[in-house]
Amino acid sequence: MGQGTICAAGWQSNPPNPPLLKGGKGGIIDFYWEIDMSDTILDVINLKKYFYHSAGLFSFLKKEKSIIPAVDDVSFYLKEKEILGLVGESGCGKTTVGKLILRLIEPTDGRIIFNGMDMQNLQKSELRKVRSQMQMIFQDLDAALNPRMKVKDILKEAITVYEDLDYYQVNKRIAELMNQVNLKKSKLGNYPDELSGGEKRRVGIARVLAVKPKLIIADEPTSALDVSIQAQVINLLRDLQEKLGLSYLFISHDLRLVELISNKVAVMYMGRIVEMGLSDRIAHKPMHPYTNILWSSLTEGGDKVISPGLSWQVFDFERPVTGCRFHPRCEVFKSRGNPKECIDLQNEPKLTQIGASHYVACHFPLL
Numbered sequence: 001m002g003q004g005t006i007c008a009a010g011w012q013s014n015p016p017n018p019p020l021l022k023g024g025k026g027g028i029i030d031f032y033w034e035i036d037m038s039d040t041i042l043d044v045i046n047l048k049k050y051f052y053h054s055a056g057l058f059s060f061l062k063k064e065k066s067i068i069p070a071v072d073d074v075s076f077y078l079k080e081k082e083i084l085g086l087v088g089e090s091g092c093g094k095t096t097v098g099k100l101i102l103r104l105i106e107p108t109d110g111r112i113i114f115n116g117m118d119m120q121n122l123q124k125s126e127l128r129k130v131r132s133q134m135q136m137i138f139q140d141l142d143a144a145l146n147p148r149m150k151v152k153d154i155l156k157e158a159i160t161v162y163e164d165l166d167y168y169q170v171n172k173r174i175a176e177l178m179n180q181v182n183l184k185k186s187k188l189g190n191y192p193d194e195l196s197g198g199e200k201r202r203v204g205i206a207r208v209l210a211v212k213p214k215l216i217i218a219d220e221p222t223s224a225l226d227v228s229i230q231a232q233v234i235n236l237l238r239d240l241q242e243k244l245g246l247s248y249l250f251i252s253h254d255l256r257l258v259e260l261i262s263n264k265v266a267v268m269y270m271g272r273i274v275e276m277g278l279s280d281r282i283a284h285k286p287m288h289p290y291t292n293i294l295w296s297s298l299t300e301g302g303d304k305v306i307s308p309g310l311s312w313q314v315f316d317f318e319r320p321v322t323g324c325r326f327h328p329r330c331e332v333f334k335s336r337g338n339p340k341e342c343i344d345l346q347n348e349p350k351l352t353q354i355g356a357s358h359y360v361a362c363h364f365p366l367l
């Protein structure tokens with residue numbers, strides 16, 4: 001075993017950070033075992049982000065604010081050169097996880113260990129250095145690129161943020177980046193508005209690569225793209241990952257896409273991870289009723305449909321549920337005659353190991 005071998009469910013940090021997990025009996029995770037964590041690049045431990053807001057016409061008069069537990073005790077780890085897919089429907093907290101990892105927003109609780117460094121303890125100058133090693137491909141394609149800058153200037157700005165290079169070195173690097181993302185040099189003089197969706201996405205990826213990151217958080221990198229262009233972007237990301245030895249947290253609402261590119265998949269529901277395991281396993285033997293719904297809602301072509309009999313009303317963070325937060329939509333809950341375990345306030349299901357590298361948070365997993 002290498003460094004950092006004492007682990008709870010593998011959600012554990014490397015030294016020098018002492019184990020901080022609330023896991024074990026009574027915590028969010030109900031099991032312990034040992035795993036070699038020496039090549040772990042990212043360790044997310046009991047991460048929480050609660051947003052507080054008051055809604056309605058006279059909200060400013062209200063003293064009480066509602067809580068949105070956008071990320072509610074999330075733990076996972078990512079090894080070097082590994083791709084972890086984070087999947088779940090709109091609003092379940094995926095982007096918030098990405099922003100927390102990059103410390104673009106502050107967590108309510110929990111820890112993020114990147115390359116053995118605790119992100120919360122970093123000084124400004126250290127954080128700046130670490131930021132060059134972890135980058136985010138943002139979900140909103142148009143907001144991600146400055147519309148008043150040409151492609152060449154966008155890349156130049158990114159290249160020179162962390163490196164002091166001369167004119168020739170910068171141009172050489174720009175040419176390399178354009179080559180890496182398969183964009184013609186003729187596009188260097190274009191503004192983002194003059195590019196297609198796929199080309200814009202490639203510029204976004206080139207800009208992220210410009211700082212030579214180790215970890216990329218790719219947040220819905222294929223959103224707003226045609227299916228054929230989606231495939232090109234996925235292939236490009238996969239090629240780059242192999243060539244440059246990158247690690248990805250790949251965020252998407254599309255389980256099919258996530259399964260295609262990722263080694264491991266974590267399924268998120270209402271701020272929590274409800275199932276996690278190797279992609280193959282999650283695809284062919286989902287054990288959480290929610291993951292099962294995600295699969296059964298895909299047609300052969302991959303489009304999302306609402307299957308008859310499945311409850312597809314969107315969850316509401318502001319109407320908290322007791323017990324398992326999925327129970328109002330769960331077919332297993334209904335078919336078993338509303339078992340009390342599922343609605344017991346003190347008994348929200350914890351992620352529990354159920355097979356080799358397979359974890360499920362459900363009292364009645366599908367077998």
Ligand SMILES: Nc1ncnc2c1ncn2[C@@H]1O[C@H](COP(=O)(O)OP(=O)(O)OP(=O)(O)O)[C@@H](O)[C@H]1O
Pocket residue numbers: 051052053068070088089090091092093094095096097139253317
């Ligand atoms: N700054 C904020 N202030 C208040 N609430 C927020 C804020 N950012 C996100 N939220 C809320 O937190 C929840 C999770 O948002 P998030 O953007 O992480 O979801 P998501 O899974 O990325 O969704 P999508 O697939 O639509 O991108 C949502 O209910 C959202 O409205």
Ligand code: SF4
Pocket residue numbers: 288289290324325326327330331332333341342349361362363364365
């Ligand atoms: S714990 Fe109960 S309600 Fe929750 S997913 Fe499992 S069966 Fe459904």
Ligand SMILES: [Mg+2]
Pocket residue numbers: 094095096139219
């Ligand atoms: Mg999002």
